[in-house]
Amino acid sequence: MTLAADRISLGQRLADVSLALEPGTITAICGPNGAGKSSLLEALAGLLEVDRGTVALDGADLRDMPARDRAQRVGYLPQAHEIAWDVPVRSLVELGRMPHGDRRAGPVDAALEALDIADLAERRAQSLSGGETARVLLARVLAGEPRWILADEPLAALDIAHQLALLRHLRRAADRGVGVVLVLHDLAHAMNHADRVVVLDRGTLAADGACEDALDQRVVECVWKVPVRWIGEPNHRALVSG
Amino acid sequence: MNRATAVFAGLLVIALPLSLLAGRVWLDPAATPNAALILAELRLPRALLAIVVGAGLGASGAAMQGYLRNPLADPGLFGIAPGAALGAVAALWFGYATAPWLLPAFALLGAAGAMALLAAIAGRTGGIALFTLAGLMVASLAGALTALAISMAPNAFAMSEIVLWLNGALTDRSWREVSLVTPLVAGGVLLLWRAGRALDALTLGEAVARSLGVNTGRLLWLLIAGVGLTVGASVAVAGIIGFVGLIVPHLVRPLTDRRPSQVIVPSALAGALLVLVADSAVRVLPLVTELRLGIALSLLGAPFFLWLLLRMRRGLA
Numbered sequence A: 001m002t003l004a005a006d007r008i009s010l011g012q013r014l015a016d017v018s019l020a021l022e023p024g025t026i027t028a029i030c031g032p033n034g035a036g037k038s039s040l041l042e043a044l045a046g047l048l049e050v051d052r053g054t055v056a057l058d059g060a061d062l063r064d065m066p067a068r069d070r071a072q073r074v075g076y077l078p079q080a081h082e083i084a085w086d087v088p089v090r091s092l093v094e095l096g097r098m099p100h101g102d103r104r105a106g107p108v109d110a111a112l113e114a115l116d117i118a119d120l121a122e123r124r125a126q127s128l129s130g131g132e133t134a135r136v137l138l139a140r141v142l143a144g145e146p147r148w149i150l151a152d153e154p155l156a157a158l159d160i161a162h163q164l165a166l167l168r169h170l171r172r173a174a175d176r177g178v179g180v181v182l183v184l185h186d187l188a189h190a191m192n193h194a195d196r197v198v199v200l201d202r203g204t205l206a207a208d209g210a211c212e213d214a215l216d217q218r219v220v221e222c223v224w225k226v227p228v229r230w231i232g233e234p235n236h237r238a239l240v241s242g
Numbered sequence B: 001m002n003r004a005t006a007v008f009a010g011l012l013v014i015a016l017p018l019s020l021l022a023g024r025v026w027l028d029p030a031a032t033p034n035a036a037l038i039l040a041e042l043r044l045p046r047a048l049l050a051i052v053v054g055a056g057l058g059a060s061g062a063a064m065q066g067y068l069r070n071p072l073a074d075p076g077l078f079g080i081a082p083g084a085a086l087g088a089v090a091a092l093w094f095g096y097a098t099a100p101w102l103l104p105a106f107a108l109l110g111a112a113g114a115m116a117l118l119a120a121i122a123g124r125t126g127g128i129a130l131f132t133l134a135g136l137m138v139a140s141l142a143g144a145l146t147a148l149a150i151s152m153a154p155n156a157f158a159m160s161e162i163v164l165w166l167n168g169a170l171t172d173r174s175w176r177e178v179s180l181v182t183p184l185v186a187g188g189v190l191l192l193w194r195a196g197r198a199l200d201a202l203t204l205g206e207a208v209a210r211s212l213g214v215n216t217g218r219l220l221w222l223l224i225a226g227v228g229l230t231v232g233a234s235v236a237v238a239g240i241i242g243f244v245g246l247i248v249p250h251l252v253r254p255l256t257d258r259r260p261s262q263v264i265v266p267s268a269l270a271g272a273l274l275v276l277v278a279d280s281a282v283r284v285l286p287l288v289t290e291l292r293l294g295i296a297l298s299l300l301g302a303p304f305f306l307w308l309l310l311r312m313r314r315g316l317a
Helices: A038-045 A067-074 A089-100 A105-114 A130-143 A160-175 A187-191 A217-224 B001-022 B036-068 B080-093 B103-122 B128-151 B156-166 B175-194 B196-202 B204-209 B216-238 B244-255 B260-284 B293-316
Strands: A005-008 A014-021 A025-031 A052-057 A073-078 A149-152 A179-183 A197-203 A205-211 A228-231 A239-242
Touching: A005 A038, A014 A038, A014 A052, A014 A205, A025 A038, A025 A160, A025 A187, A025 B128, A038 A073, A038 A149, A038 A179, A038 A197, A067 A073, A067 A089, A073 A130, A073 A197, A073 B204, A089 A105, A089 A130, A089 B196, A105 A130, A130 A160, A160 A179, A160 A187, A187 A239, A197 A217, A205 A217, A217 A228, A239 B103, A239 B175, B001 B036, B001 B244, B001 B260, B036 B128, B036 B175, B036 B196, B036 B216, B036 B244, B036 B260, B080 B103, B080 B156, B080 B216, B103 B128, B103 B175, B103 B216, B128 B156, B175 B196, B175 B216, B175 B260, B196 B204, B196 B216, B204 B216, B244 B260, B244 B293, B260 B293
Parallel strands: A025 A179, A025 A197, A073 A149, A149 A179
Antiparallel strands: A005 A014, A005 A052, A197 A205, A228 A239
16 A cells, blocks of 8 residues: 655656655655756656666556556646636536546545535636645545555645645645655645654755654755754644754 | 536537528529538538637637636647648648648648657656647747748748738638548547646646556647647648637636636537638628638637736736
């Protein structure tokens, strides 16, 4: 039930990265701009052909897996909130069922309920606020009932209330046994909400482990090159400069 | 069947008999001499050809807009129509057009050449940006070669034939053209219709579509083949008829939920309706010579395009 990268390399972006992710947990991928976070996430989602190494889901190489099988297991949420046509919310969420070849109302309604957007189902995509759009797009992933949710900066462009709400939804998914992998810029969110943090620096693994260790003050100073310190209690940390 | 399909199918059923009667001389089946002959040999094949050509152009416009996620996309932009036109122009240039099958055959060859070039450049990666650029390149190459053919025409007659043909028309067409173009357009529309669900997924971008299991390379092949068959066959029998693929999806979209898959079939029907009505209108207009259909649709299409741009600008403002 693991999603594992074995010594993957990709041009200048990733160099010899290995990690094995466990279902039922939230893993945060952190790192400075250009560290290769999004590339790692896309490689884990099977969307990026790596130069060397393999990505395996339950021991099976993703490259050898039919696209539809992979799509049923791995849900991917990109950073861009791109919606090209002004379609109804429900049909957007129904796209999540595409890998299963159905439009079953059950999982679609459950996803809409889970994100408290059942009342938006008949609305048009372009009438939604940024926070509503983010929840609709996550609902699209949930509707596919994937065993893995891979999301690139799902909290970007959201206010703090929507950020915390989205993190709660992702925690609920992890509690149901889904493996959640998030690219996060906000180190405090990673520290307080993830079970495990992977720190990338210039395409290599700089740290990997429990939040308090992987985001240790010295790691942050070394990777991000800024003097910082953590304040507060575990799970309620804040990062301050100096 | 969605609402748009029902609406445009209904309008088409009303427009077809009217179109059969319309012309410089309005046909009265009871009174006009040889009415049955005129209907069977002139008006009916021409009307059916208008329907088939319009359906192909409408469906390919809807599919291209869906694929490029751009409401301003027109299938003519992507090299296949100019490629087909170049083939036809070559037939006229060499004087082969006297044999009835040769001109459409050359046009289809031209379309196939453009498709092959597009597939060779963009087919391997399946990327949308590369496809667009490759299409523009093929279109401008075919356009330049067509201009070269006109400027080096062997005689004034060939030059006027070429220019006239490029303007697009359904005048003097027969059952032969109908039987040539119908299976090709039907096959093309079927391929485009099959691409519908993948185009829906593309609404959320290429990466999401791939994560949902869409094979973007296969989708590109479907589109090149679908647009190639519909547009190539249309140009082969009617010359260049622009703007239909651009305009029609905009008429259809408000009647649908705007998913690309829901726009393709009604766009085929609306395209059929538009070309049928426009071709009837050019027959009825009291001009010395019949206005060419391609020119008429461009005269109609350009202001529509402007209106679309202004509306988009208002939307952005």
